[in-house]
Amino acid sequence: MTTDWTKTASLLKAVVIGLGVLIVLAAAAVVTELVRRGGSVVDAAGGYATVAVSLPPGARVIAMTGEDDALSLLLEDGGGGQRIVTVDRRSGAVLGTLTLTPGR
Numbered sequence: 001m002t003t004d005w006t007k008t009a010s011l012l013k014a015v016v017i018g019l020g021v022l023i024v025l026a027a028a029a030v031v032t033e034l035v036r037r038g039g040s041v042v043d044a045a046g047g048y049a050t051v052a053v054s055l056p057p058g059a060r061v062i063a064m065t066g067e068d069d070a071l072s073l074l075l076e077d078g079g080g081g082q083r084i085v086t087v088d089r090r091s092g093a094v095l096g097t098l099t100l101t102p103g104r
Contacts, residue, residue, distance in 0.1 A: 011041070025070040051092030052092065053073075053087050053092050056075070056077055057078075058078030060076055062076050062082070069086050069089050069090055070086050070089065070095060071086070072084055072085070072087075083098060084100070085098075086098075
């Protein structure tokens with residue numbers, strides 16, 4: 001029982017070509033999605049405004065971290081007390097303040 005190797009080779013060649021076409025289509029879809037999302041990221045970043053955030057007198061920023069549209073600042077006042085102030089990046093409005101006190 002022998003098989004005709006030309007039929008097998010032709011079938012294998014068709015499978016390889018088909019998979020190659022699928023790879024090219026998938027790569028094009030990924031590039032298209034990256035370009036589409038990249039444009040929205042640029043638009044979102046361009047929406048930030050330049051605002052002034054008022055700090056209490058004598059306070060200085062020790063550390064800062066951001067997530068989405070919130071920016072958290074670790075402040076130290078003149079007396080050595082610390083607080084975390086979270087502000088909105090777009091408006092500069094204070095979203096909340098967490099005062100850190102020593103344990104008792």
